[in-house]
Amino acid sequence: MTKVKFPEGGMVFDYFFSPATLQFEPWTGKVESFTADFSELFQNLVVPTAETTRQHYLIDVHRSIDKSLLYIGTAGTGKTTIIKNYFTFLDAEKCINDTMNFNSYTDSKALQTVLQGNVDKRSGKILGPAAGRHLIFFMDDLNMPTVDNFGTQSPLCLIRQIIDYEIIFDRDHLEEQYILKDIMFAACMNPKSGSFYVDLRTTRHFTQVMLGTPEKDILLTIYQQMAVQHFAPFDPQCIAVAPKLVAATVQVFSGIALSPAFAPTATKFHYQFNMRDVAKIVQNLLLAQPASYKQNAMGLVRMWAHECHRVWRDRLLFEEDVNLYMNYMKNGLKELSEFKEDVVFEEPLIYTSFIAKCKGHEPSYKPVEEMNELKDTLEAKLAEYNETVSTMDLVLFNQAMEHITRISRIIFQPSGNALLVGVGGSGKQSLSKLTAFILD
Numbered sequence: 110m111t112k113v114k115f116p117e118g119g120m121v122f123d124y125f126f127s128p129a130t131l132q133f134e135p136w137t138g139k140v141e142s143f144t145a146d147f148s149e150l151f152q153n154l155v156v157p158t159a160e161t162t163r164q165h166y167l168i169d170v171h172r173s174i175d176k177s178l179l180y181i182g183t184a185g186t187g188k189t190t191i192i193k194n195y196f197t198f199l200d201a202e203k204c205i206n207d208t209m210n211f212n213s214y215t216d217s218k219a220l221q222t223v224l225q226g227n228v229d230k231r232s233g234k235i236l237g238p239a240a241g242r243h244l245i246f247f248m249d250d251l252n253m254p255t256v257d258n259f260g261t262q263s264p265l266c267l268i269r270q271i272i273d274y275e276i277i278f279d280r281d282h283l284e285e286q287y288i289l290k291d292i293m294f295a296a297c298m299n300p301k302s303g304s305f306y307v308d309l310r311t312t313r314h315f316t317q318v319m320l321g322t323p324e325k326d327i328l329l330t331i332y333q334q335m336a337v338q339h340f341a342p343f344d345p346q347c348i349a350v351a352p353k354l355v356a357a358t359v360q361v362f363s364g365i366a367l368s369p370a371f372a373p374t375a376t377k378f379h380y381q382f383n384m385r386d387v388a389k390i391v392q393n394l395l396l397a398q399p400a401s402y403k404q405n406a407m408g409l410v411r412m413w414a415h416e417c418h419r420v421w422r423d424r425l426l427f428e429e430d431v432n433l434y435m436n437y438m439k440n441g442l443k444e445l446s447e448f449k450e451d452v453v454f455e456e457p458l459i460y461t462s463f464i465a466k467c468k469g470h471e472p473s474y475k476p477v478e479e480m481n482e483l484k485d486t487l488e489a490k491l492a493e494y495n496e497t498v499s500t501m502d503l504v505l506f507n508q509a510m511e512h513i514t515r516i517s518r519i520i521f522q523p524s525g526n527a528l529l530v531g532v533g534g535s536g537k538q539s540l541s542k543l544t545a546f547i548l549d
Contacts (some may be wrong), residue, residue, distance in 0.1 A: 182320035185383030
């Protein structure tokens with residue numbers, strides 16, 4: 110051991126001890142290459158990094174001794190993604206998994222029902238996965254169940270009981286109990302949501318790992334790899350722009366995330382900005398197709414500006430917040446200094462997929478060149494809706510049309526969900542119905 114050299118740079122978390130070389134080796138040396146399969150859902154794309162490699166090793170160690178593991182971190186830090194990605198590498202002949210998302214209504218009975226649905230009767234009173242297998246039971250949002258009058262959360266008490274005594278009771282015949290074998294618990298929780306108190310008698314059985322917001326270099330590594338692979342078939346101008354679009358996005362996100370003006374307050378309760386915002390922007394940038402952007406790098410840059418507006422600007426309530434946001438956008442545009450600011454932000458700045466579809470072509474995410482073109486398309490679809498569904502008397506002024514493009518952008522993507530906030534009569538329901546009809 111006297112020959113072991115400690116690395117001079119980095120942190121202790123950046124290295125592991127290799128029994129083969131008897132030296133500390135960087136985790137980056139174990140990171141596998143990334144090959145994107147864009148036919149999958151975007152949320153299923155996981156770019157291997159030193160962090161995911163390190164956490165997969167940690168889960169492996171815990172699985173080998175059936176030790177429970179709890180990831181703690183704010184929204185967008187990758188807690189659930191790390192565990193679910195780990196499940197894709199499991200040998201189904203040796204280890205099975207199941208997931209349960211906790212909420213405020215989750216109780217011990219619901220948890221026991223799901224658990225018992227994943228185990229078989231082995232012999233006598235012993236329950237467990239099929240012989241020769243282990244079960245990893247993953248619980249997301251562990252701290253969400255409601256705290257009862259006694260200051261406890263019944264699902265967590267059941268987990269503690271199983272870990273302590275390996276038993277559950279028959280709820281119809283309480284004198285009977287079953288023994289649970291070969292089960293490992295994994296969980297995630299956000300300390301900023303749900304109950305701020307979690308039973309210490311339960312969490313003492315878990316190894317607790319804190320995940321922070323990825324640093325700028327990690328964000329660039331993840332999303333630039335996606336962008337570079339997607340834009341590889343494009344012309345050289347667009348290929349050169351692709352990594353810069355990601356760098357500009359991260360630059361804007363860094364400014365917004367660190368600004369006190371964008372912190373949530375009583376009037377700005379929905380000002381929740383996290384790493385998922387970057388993912389949403391990149392996800393829609395990947396809708397670009399080579400045929401639509403031949404020798405048109407400016408079109409991609411305007412598409413980037415449009416996505417930033419939809420993800421960030423649409424949430425802003427006050428003019429001063431919009432002005433501050435635009436300052437961050439102009440600062441991010443320095444990563445794309447060869448493009449003129451006034452051209453990038455020139456109105457109308459709207460991209461949508463349904464205009465091409467309404468013309469009989471395959472849906473293609475393209476810019477709206479003229480508002481009259483958008484209005485003609487929407488009026489035609491509104492007339493069709495009135496004839497085939499029910500009469501809806503709508504006046505399609507510019508703001509209403511912009512809202513339709515916003516809604517369509519969200520629900521066009523798989524697993525896209527939108528929450529429309531507004532007073533009665535502001536058109537939330539009517540515009541949603543028309544948009545759903547257009548995209549059907």
